[in-house]
Amino acid sequence: MGMNPKKEIKILQKEDPRLRKISAEVDLSLIKSKKIKEVISSLKLAIDSQSDAVAISAVQIGELTRIFIISKKIFDILKEEKRPLKETKKDLIFINPKITKFSKAKVLCEEGCLSVRFLYGKVKRSTHVDIEAFDENGNKIERNASGLLAQIIQHENDHLDGILFIDKAIDIQEILPEKLKEIQNEAGTY
Numbered sequence: 001m002g003m004n005p006k007k008e009i010k011i012l013q014k015e016d017p018r019l020r021k022i023s024a025e026v027d028l029s030l031i032k033s034k035k036i037k038e039v040i041s042s043l044k045l046a047i048d049s050q051s052d053a054v055a056i057s058a059v060q061i062g063e064l065t066r067i068f069i070i071s072k073k074i075f076d077i078l079k080e081e082k083r084p085l086k087e088t089k090k091d092l093i094f095i096n097p098k099i100t101k102f103s104k105a106k107v108l109c110e111e112g113c114l115s116v117r118f119l120y121g122k123v124k125r126s127t128h129v130d131i132e133a134f135d136e137n138g139n140k141i142e143r144n145a146s147g148l149l150a151q152i153i154q155h156e157n158d159h160l161d162g163i164l165f166i167d168k169a170i171d172i173q174e175i176l177p178e179k180l181k182e183i184q185n186e187a188g189t190y
Helices: 034-048 073-080 147-160 177-183
Strands: 055-057 067-070 092-102 106-112 119-126 128-134 140-146 170-174
Touching (some): 034 055, 034 067, 055 147, 073 147, 092 147, 119 147
Antiparallel strands (some): 119 170
């Protein structure tokens, strides 16, 4: 795997009080700054360091800024689900994301979290969301998402507001790595 040997990124675990804080918006004039580039680079390293990771928010690596990324790995998962994809496969970066619309339709989704290792549960999520954010170049992006992508966006957005999936989940159970391999494709880890 393309793990960068320079530094290992520590992913905060549920006991860390920083995970319960509301992250601050990024000043738009700083989006292209060295600091924000480093945060994004660290997020990518953190995702690459975890084979089951598909998304991560900045707070999970101790940066209380409103940034999350969804790994390009998601496109392979969506392809397996036979969803048409029109975009090139690259990490999706969301800076100062705002979910502008939630569908009324909701569904129970299996979830796990890089910051709540080995606990999994079901969370009621909207099946469709519209989101506005900025990309790493400061361009405004608007997109709608459904299914797994909508679920991930809601999960990561919760992180930015100090909410962990276990706050909302039912049927929480611990599944250790050995057992996890057997059911890996059933629950994503964000």
